[in-house]
Amino acid sequence: MEPTRTQWQVRCAFNGFCKRVLKNEAINAYNQRRQRQSREMTFSDLTPLEENQLYSLDKHYEGEETQGFQVAGKRITPNLLAKAMHTLPDEKRTAVLLYYFFNMSDMEISQLLDIPRSTVQYRRTSSFERLKRFLEVHADE
CATH class of the missing domain: 1.20.5 (Single alpha-helices involved in coiled-coils or other helix-helix interfaces)
Structure with a gap:
């Protein structure tokens, strides 16, 4: 067609x-x-x-000597606190972090981790003692 x-x-x-x-x-x-x-x-x-305008540096920990706080005559820095937390076993560190940084109760943590509430409480309190001993020894080094 x-x-x-x-x-x-x-x-x-x-x-x-x-x-x-x-x-x-x-x-x-x-x-x-x-x-x-x-x-x-x-x-x-x-x-x-x-070239220097193309990036920025995080200066959060720069001058760490001036950061931190005094407690009972001991100087506690963020780096020292991080080292102390890393001395804890994983399960105890998890309990402390969830309790203080995520504002979770012992009951909520126990449900999340599927463990008894008393175990969470024990992990937290024993972790505090361990952290206290570490910080007492290593503060002001």
Whole structure:
């Protein structure tokens, strides 16, 4: 079935329109890429000042000597406290962290860990004694 002359003209006009649109889009994409490349630079071309603006450092523990607190004449720093926590067995450390940092009760912790409530209480209290002994020995070192 041959298209009529009008259908053929419409098809040719649409074909020409599509080609123009594609050609113009290709030109736009090329121009945008060229403009973007003119504004971009490689890392090796950056000055040291510009390079330092690309990142930031966490200075939370910088100058740790000034951070911390005094308790009973002993200096307790965040680093020392972290070391003390790492001396605890995992199950005792978990009980202490859940109780103090997640504000969970002994009952909630016992349900979460599927252990008796009295076990949670024992782990917490024995952990405090262990932490106390560690901090007494290692504070002010």
